[in-house]
Amino acid sequence: MSHLIIRSIRLAHCKRGPARCEQCRALDGEKYCLLDIDPPQPGMAQRRTIQVTLKGTPVWREFDVLRVFDSRDQAAAYATSAGLELDPEPPHLPMLGD
Numbered sequence: 001m002s003h004l005i006i007r008s009i010r011l012a013h014c015k016r017g018p019a020r021c022e023q024c025r026a027l028d029g030e031k032y033c034l035l036d037i038d039p040p041q042p043g044m045a046q047r048r049t050i051q052v053t054l055k056g057t058p059v060w061r062e063f064d065v066l067r068v069f070d071s072r073d074q075a076a077a078y079a080t081s082a083g084l085e086l087d088p089e090p091p092h093l094p095m096l097g098d
């Protein structure tokens with residue numbers, strides 16, 4: 001089941017994002033989610049994409065959100081029970097003034 005990952009992502013209702021979509025703005029926020037990065041029928045849906053590291057190589061994959069966790073603890077508990085690990089957060093770019 002290597003196509004499942006758990007990562008904290010910004011929730012969105014569609015690919016237009018919070019800048020252009022009222023419903024996305026209402027959902028704005030980051031949550032840990034269970035993601036299927038090898039979803040059925042690739043290219044057939046207007047899916048968002050996410051950068052993941054597969055075998056040491058960063059690649060962009062379409063994904064479906066299978067589950068949204070209420071907290072990091074809940075995500076970690078699920079990860080343990082499912083034999084998954086929480087995906088490391090991508091390195092944050094340094095902000096001006098840091």
Ligand SMILES: [Zn+2]
Binds near residue numbers: 013022024
């Ligand atoms: Zn939207």
